[in-house]
Amino acid sequence: MYLEGNLDHAFWTTAEAAEAAGVTRDVIYQWRARGKITPVNRRGWPRYRAMDVLRAEKSTRDRAGREHAVA
Template sequence: MDLDAFLTRAQAAMVTGVSPDAIGKWRARGWLPPDGARRHLRVRRCGDGTLRYRLGDILEAERDTRMSGHSRRGTSRCRASGQRPRSPARAAVPGDAGG
């Protein structure tokens, strides 16, 4: 997996299992990893004006947000409901026979 690959917002949302709006918020406001130093997504602007998001940053933001005590998707909520947290690496990708 190439963590330096750049994805569209829709692709990034699909890979992480969050909404495209969440991807936009991570870019605009950043997120707090365990060390408390606010992080922001690295983006690349294409010739047509669309943004591409770095896969490694997207995966870090999803993990840190999920593990946060403030996350609505966090592991503590899943434990209370008896559910297991969904792994973003196993998110179904359209057209992927293995998903």
């Protein structure tokens, strides 16, 4: 996935968030359960703020001591 534009106002589905963060959808569900990300809509399919997903990925990466996961 190519990240472009203003990500402050971008919203991703679970699959898009997982692809952008370089993780599986299960990891997105875990981040949600742990309160690292919160869906912005309560009805229908969840959408996540792009910047929230990228911050959660960075936090996880930093904690694990990895360089980067997002291509």
